[in-house]
Amino acid sequence: MTITQTALKARFGIILAGAAALTLAINDVSVPFSYARGFSPPTVVLARFAFLLASLVILLPVVGLSYRLPKAHMRHALGSGVATAIATLGLLGSFAYLPLGLAVVILYTFPILTALLESVYTRRLPGMVECACLIAALAGIGIAVGFNDVAIAPMGILLATIAALGFAVSIFWNSIKLRTADGTVVTFYIAIAGIVTVALYLAVTGNFRVTSQSGFSAWLPLLVTCFFFTLSFLAMFKAVEFAGGAPTAMLLNLEPVFAIGLASLLLGEDLTLARVVGSTLVIGAVVVSEIARKGKDVAVEPVG
Numbered sequence: 001m002t003i004t005q006t007a008l009k010a011r012f013g014i015i016l017a018g019a020a021a022l023t024l025a026i027n028d029v030s031v032p033f034s035y036a037r038g039f040s041p042p043t044v045v046l047a048r049f050a051f052l053l054a055s056l057v058i059l060l061p062v063v064g065l066s067y068r069l070p071k072a073h074m075r076h077a078l079g080s081g082v083a084t085a086i087a088t089l090g091l092l093g094s095f096a097y098l099p100l101g102l103a104v105v106i107l108y109t110f111p112i113l114t115a116l117l118e119s120v121y122t123r124r125l126p127g128m129v130e131c132a133c134l135i136a137a138l139a140g141i142g143i144a145v146g147f148n149d150v151a152i153a154p155m156g157i158l159l160a161t162i163a164a165l166g167f168a169v170s171i172f173w174n175s176i177k178l179r180t181a182d183g184t185v186v187t188f189y190i191a192i193a194g195i196v197t198v199a200l201y202l203a204v205t206g207n208f209r210v211t212s213q214s215g216f217s218a219w220l221p222l223l224v225t226c227f228f229f230t231l232s233f234l235a236m237f238k239a240v241e242f243a244g245g246a247p248t249a250m251l252l253n254l255e256p257v258f259a260i261g262l263a264s265l266l267l268g269e270d271l272t273l274a275r276v277v278g279s280t281l282v283i284g285a286v287v288v289s290e291i292a293r294k295g296k297d298v299a300v301e302p303v304g
Contacts, residue, residue, distance in 0.1 A: 013243025016235045017251035023232035025258030029266060030228065033221035040209035041092040042202055044225060049085070049194035051226035052233055056188040065185055076177040077186045080170045081193025087166025088194075089201055090159045097156025104256055105142045106160035111249035112138065113168035114175075118246050121176060130246075133289035137253040137282050144260055144278025168249070174237055175245025183241035187233055250289050257282050 027048075034044050060067055069077060094103040112134045119125060170190075178186050202208045211218045239248040257279040264271040 010243045010247075013239045013241070014247060014251060017239035017243060017248040018254060020232045020236035020239060020248075021252050021254040022258050023228045023235065024252070024255045025262055027225055027228040027232060028255070028259045029262045030221055030225045034225050037213060037218050037221055038209065038211040039222055040207050041095075042089065042198060042205070042207050043209055044222065045085070045088050045092065046195065046198045046202060046208075047222055048226050048229040049191050049198060051223075052230045053188070053191035053195060055230050056184070056191060060185065060188060063184070065182060067185070067188065069181055069185055069189060073178060073181045073186070074189060076173060077181070077189035078193040080173045080178070080186070081190035082197050083166045083170040083173065084190055085194040085197035087163045087170065089198065090161075090163035090166060094156045094160035094163060097153035097159065103156065103160045103163075105138070106157065107164050107167070108138060108141050108253060108256065109161075110164040110168040110171075111246070111253055113164060114171050114249040115246045117168060117172040118175065118244075121172075127292070129292040130289065133285040133292070134250070137250070137285040137289075140278045140281030140285060141253065141256050142278070143281065144256060144275045171236075171240055171245045171249050174240045175248075179241060179244075181241070183238035184234060186241070187237045190233070190237065247289075250286060253282050253286055 031044060035041065039047075057067075068074075091103065091107055094106070115130060115134060174183075174186060211222075236248065236252070239251070260271070260275050260279060264275075
């Protein structure tokens, strides 16, 4: 592959990462409607992974891809899927102990953790611009979501930290061990691991609960959530394949920014000055980060 082809592939990966952030935000805004219909949070997580798997069972033959991965890639993809499922369950669990704003800010330390993991792996220190942009993006998210009447709960902090670490490990794992594998096939195995992990959790906790309402309208919010969750995961792991873990994680900082805008548009939430300022800081950090990264080789090469 030529340098030009590599650059174009990386650029397309950045676009996919932005699309993943947007579709994740749409998923975020639609999830409360599923809860309002009576679905429990772990049930929603299980349904999302099941919808993702069913979609890939249909999609892979259509686009001419095999269900199989080399054995080594398969093990890594399943491991990444377990990390993703644990992260999702950890995030939902943290909402029971922490204000949503604090949980989101802790979660969005995962781009910093991803960059640090890649720096350790490649035995290099993160660049000054990279560090500054990551910290600025985190600060912007904190300003945007706010900290009104924050109650510190150790269990909530622990669960949110587990979520951040789980997503960082999953993206880093894909970036390092699965860059040569097709991201769509990798997502197929991540979905399998996600279903198994969440199903085991539900079997232990007995927290499986669906709506008691009848009719298509009762299930529609769950279907919307599952659809956009599927789009986001397909885009996210394809972005990791094309652009790398750290750039993808950085672009995902746009998710809460998009969520704030959508919540204002669709749910009637106030678009306060703090949210505007915080969102602007996040977007600025992402733009500066990508300008600084432009022209560099985004592929992560391990040091032997």
